[in-house]
Amino acid sequence: MNTLARNAGPVFVMAAVTLLGSVFAYQATSIPNSQLVQPEELAKILQSPKGERPLLIQVGSHVLYEQAHIPGSEYIGPASREVGLGELRKRVQSLPREKFIVLYCGCCPWSHCPNVKPADDLLLSMGFSNVKVLHIADNFGANWVEKGYPVAKGE
């Protein structure tokens, strides 16, 4: 009994750490900085006549997308759900693996976004080598629209 009681604590801690790890593995904060693009940077890329224009994919909420989205971006999400991931897979399946793709959401503060990390993971697992994720610190309204970057509305 004493042995059981002694082992229960560490086992509980390990289980908790594993659970927390699996939860946080899907959080945007675990996306490396090298894969991020900041709003100002992306706005410059989109405005520049030179260079490859990325395929922009919004992987969050359709209702938010309808109200405001980056012009030319496509709606796929929410990538936190299997249906959304399935749609994303179908969309990119036939694309060359070096295609420049930018994923974004903007539903919630970055540390809480449940959508960009699963989408990013999927594309990496499919062999895409030129994927960036738009770093939206607070939400799409505050970090894109209110900064005066280009916006489109509707479906």
Added chain:
Amino acid sequence: MAVAALYWAARPPGGDSEAGSRQHPFAADFSLPDLAGHTLTLSSYHGKVVLLDFWASWCDPCRAEIPRFVELQNKYRNQGLQIIGVSMDDGPEPVREFYQRFRMNYPVVMGNAKTGELYGGVLGLPIAFLIGRDGRVYSRHIGATSTSVFEDDIVKLLRTGTDSSRPCPGSTG
């Protein structure tokens, strides 16, 4: 009730020319389906203090707030508080599941882009508005907000019907 509905319908979203009204505009009215398919109209709650919460079932900060909203609804229901959730999910199924799992005790309607635009654009979640008994918006809270902040606002509005101490719909979070 019909006169009240007409009054609400006639108000332009965003306020009128009365002094101070620019700071506390009338809440834009809407009619949306709830999870049972019945139509809920915001103006039918005129006379109550309404906490209007824009959220989604996949939004972590939203999920953290909702149990606290359930507590607030229980605590202040008899004094005239009505919480209304506006889900910005793409469809009702995950919302129904969430509603049952979290034992939500207030109505939830399915929002859309037009509703978001009526409230200045809901371009991030959660966003909550506190509406006084007079139908005016007294505060706006962007992002996860502590329960004590909501409760302070609610108590003031329940007591006085208005909260002219707030200069404008403030944003927090």
